[in-house]
Amino acid sequence: MAEFDPKIVAFVCNWCTYAGADLTGTSRMKYSPQVSVIRFPCTGRIDFMLLLKAFAGGADGVIVSGCHPNDCHYSSGNFHARRRWIVFRGLLDFLGIDVRRVRFSWVSAAEGAKWAQLVNETVEQVRVLGPHRAYQRLRGLGVG
Amino acid sequence: MKTGFYPGCSMKGSAREYSESLLAVARELGRELPEVPDWNCCGATAAHNLDRDLALALPARILAAAERQGMAEVLVPCAACYSRLSVTRHELLEDEELRRRISALVAADYRGSARVLNIIEWLEAVPDLEARVRAPFARKVACYYGCLLVRPAGIVKFDRPEDPQSLDRLMRRLGAEPIDWAFKTECCGAGFSVSRTDLVAELSGRILEDAVSRGAEAVIVACPMCHLNLDMRRPNIEKRAGRKFRIPVIYVTQAVGLAMGLKTKALGLQRHKVSPSALLAPASVQPAAGATSASGDSPAGAGSPAGERRP
Amino acid sequence: MEALRNKARELLAAGTVKVVIGYGRGSGGAARAVFIRDAARSGALIYDDSCRQNLAVYLMKPEVRRLGKAALVASPATLRTVLQLAAENQVPEGGLLLLAPAGGEVAVLAELSAVEARVAAQDQDLGRAEREELARYEAMTLEQRRDFWQEQFARCIKCYACRAACPLCYCARCTVECNQPQWIPVPAHDLGNLEWNVMRAMHLAGRCVDCGDCSRACPAGIPLHLLNRRLIAVVRESFAVQAGRSAKSDNALSTFKPDDPEDFIR
């Protein structure tokens, strides 16, 4: 097919972004089907290793999204996650892995439109970046 | 930073005095205002009623020409043109696909880099305005903004749409005393000037009535259409109201010119239907707050001979 | 060196410590770790430029702990390591004596607060040389850095010497040994090596005191210390936090500030 359709995995927190995505659904807003969601209790629960596993599994892009600061259902999970991502992005960039393929955001339970926009924007950005060849060329893929 | 100047049709026609006074003030301030080369009509009120693409293409072509000249901002004194150019820039920056289509239509790559300035923003930016005032404009004035200068609020984003203050602040810097009134942005009848002059007479009449009742000695405007209705339609207003209104209507650039001591001829003050001679008489001793009579009448012809440079 | 030997003999004779962990002459002129338990043999201790290894790593080995209270010959890096280990509840207060050689003298540090005072005298940030080296890699393009590291990691044989050499890698069971799920692929192929090195660097973020033993231990000569220094720089610039400066400081990743920088989140 002419255009490259990126595969994107979204790690989202149950209380805000997952509920926001539900709202996008109940509002019948349309967005790209290239993104699938994995539910976590909180962004604090998202292990950086899982992002590596997503790329190793063939994902071209990753979205990580949860409650806005101060809105976390568990009060501080998103703050810990934010610190983790600051360090992790510094490492990935240093290792030559393109951090533009990992999109971090805060989407609340009331922001259905923002979820649709986040998905579409990320799909377009990753479509421009093309398939994650650098990662897929790594020998040893498929053993998982 | 290079500032371009888009005069538009009225500044070359019925509102020549607005252009004359602007260029006189610009020369005095030592700020050159190169015209946008090969400019065309902005579409005013007609274009967007007929065809959306036409209404966007006309201003886009003007702004693209300005950008080619490296103009970072374009001064658009006429409120109608200002509104059309601002709306176009806003819509084309919001919608990439539309920007590409309109650029192709006018065969010029419109980027949207040039900012659109109105006359008040341009005058506000003069840092030493107070220092250049030789003859303070010590009069009670009614600052009339009209509708297009502050609306559509979401796009133009200039001053407070319901109760603007920028022209009032500017006039205070010239020594004037703006009155607190509720007709700043009430409609003057705008485009009905020809087709429904009776409506203009009623609406503009109300504006003048309120200004005069609060002791204003002059109405300050920043839009040729407002000036047209408040000044040139004065006979219709007076016939409908059954009374005389002597209050003169002048452009903000003319007020600035007078305060800077420029010659009335250079400011085109002689072109108005309602003679602004009352304003040319030397201000009475104490500041004009209510000093002169409510209607600001003075026998025709009195006051200093036109053309003499103020001390 | 003499002062060190006398102090060791004195401590062992008095029984204040059961073992003195220090450096001794190894084969081929190299220095190696020695564990002196008999006062008479403290003559074997040496301290010169060849003594580079961070002996704190032995504090974490069960076999050494069983020997009882120890005195440890400590280089500046070892002092920082002991503070970081204390911050992670691995070194009980008073459970350790530190012998810090300086010039001809040997300072005996018993309380962690004394160690903190001594470490405070060290310069606080990465040295100019380390900064410049980092800057050289950061100036590369993304592709250049990717190719550089892929070429480096291609030489990794997953021997985990870097883990064994690092005093802060003291986990009873390392994630590498998990197979349900298999977090790190066992074989030493491109993917396995990359994921191992990313995990190792992340697990040292906000903890590594830059002693450099990981690079020295690596048989393939991979500049692992660069990864750790990069994260030291990121943690310092983003959170103004530094490892190994206090016995009570919280780890950079287990605490937060409400106004941590988040310009990349939109």
Next chain:
Amino acid sequence: MARIGVFVCHCGENISATVDVARVASEAAKIPGVVHSVDYKYMCSDPGQQLVKAAIQEKGLTGVVVAACSPRMHEPTFRRACAEAGLNPFLCEMANIREHCSWVHEKGEATTHKAIDIVRTLVAKVKKNRALQPIKVPVTKTALVLGGGIAGIQAALDIANAGHKVILVEKEPSIGGHMSQLSETFPTLDCSQCILTPRMVEVAQHPNITLHSYSELEGLDGFIGNFKARIRRKARSLDEKLCTGCGLCTQKCPLRRIPSEFDAGLGLRPAIYVPFPQAVPNKPVIDREHCTYYRTGKCRLCEKVCPTQAIRFDQPDEIVEADVGAVVVATGFDIKHADFFPEYGYGKYKDVIDGLQFERLASASGPTLGEIRRPSDGKVPETVAFIACAGSRDPAKGIEYCSKICCMYTAKHAMLYRHKVHHGRPVVFYMDIRAGGKMYEEFVRRAMEEDGVQYVRGRVSRIYERGGKLVVKGADTLLGARPVELEADLVVLATAGVAQPGAEDLAQRLHVSYDAHRFYAEAHPKLRPVETNTAGIFLAGACQAPKDIPESVAQASGAAAKVGALFSQSELVREPLIAVVDRQAPPVYSSCSGCFLCQGACPYQAIKREEIRGRDGQLIKTVAKVNPGLCQGCGTCVALCRSKSIDIQGYSHEQVYSEVLALLNRGERDG
């Protein structure tokens, strides 16, 4: 070997309209471990649930995946169905192929393919699920009610009458809220004080209710059934036990001209004051901001005249701790004031007032003792303009919603004005009349037809002062949009109802979410209006959205019923989705290496240190231990632990790891 059942729902055609449900079922059947895969029109219906139960029993399923709507909707439904069929409820997962798939994508291959991906992801997860037993937690049978308006009062009384202890916290010196400021209430025009004061007294005298007035919630920790509240009792500067409420101090206080908050700024009060005559508790409070003593150290007149020496100038705030099992938030609302409106003069015209101010003018205990007089010159207004939708339904002002009660109280205001000023001319400028309650439409009709209130349908564009009169420029859209200019003596703005100032601070202290207008978010707009997403915290009244008194009272009783249900069991059953630290047989005992970085990160202080000792009492190692009562299952510790020694049930390492690989079609080979 896993024996998984997959049930794909059509959801009528909400899913089948864009997703080929039959193909999803057939593809799911090919996944290793899936032994039963069907699709059905309405999975959540009884026959649908029956399909699940039958399959569990006939095929001995060890796991169920229902591919339908969001787990936030029907996860409890299907987990209960599985439990009834004998399968542990936590071995049932939902694949969200409606909100996250069929509703948001066009019909086509990509949409069906995505639905299959989602099902495969959840099948992989369910294979790693473990049977879990719910946690039993004790319940403290005391309720905390925040806010002493009519909603808070009703909730407190209902809970107390159900035999439970209640702690009622009110920010103002007296309970009563906005209702106590009203003159008469629609639609029956009975006097607000007459129906409210008995309830306020009942609260004061109820043995089960502890009232903390002039107090605010400092903090709330813990979780459902086991909250620990810290309440700050702001210093009233007098000893409440000694004070008899005689009011001598309020009469003698030299400062008389402080604008009274209760009278919405129209009336004045002294520095030591009781907000209104029927205040409960009827004890004064010293306003330290204005009182001379606190500014210059002089005066102390109230102390001299006090017959029982109750004045305590240096009385400090007091923090009261309380264990509570549930919280009802009834903190009420606020309204926009005249200064919010540029077109109505930014509040510079004294005779342009808001609804509450008119209530005070009309109220017998108000500054004008019930006579309608102009705040500027005290004259009785001949013509009064009432402007409905002032700020509400106005996106340009950021308030798109309708404030629901203004049409009714505007009609009431016009009626009261006519009753007090017979020759007066009330004119109401409105857009639409919303009188949907019982007897509401009849009430407004009466205002129009019997009390001669003139209704002009059109918005007011501007108000300005001319010759001592207020010129109201509007339009009459029912008479061909004819411009209307009315010279009024008084203008009453029915301003928008908005959230209390500081509403979001309280929400963050309670971990309750709120919407863009800072109204508190209910768990489900239709089905769970009085609950929040935070278990054990309930909502009542206008803090959730603008509403009238009948609705606030109904919500308050609803919230009280929820609290009653919660307190009806001695123990609370909690979802076992909590963290657990690895434990192994000796000699290892646990893979935890005791660094305790997790302990610092836990927001609920749920991680303790456990010393493991050998039989000889020798300390072998100190490892982490999770207190199941406190852990709320956020999982932050799990992602922080370097050696993966702590895991969380329901979102374990194995579960999420297998989800990621299954989503990308790289699942493991085994079944």
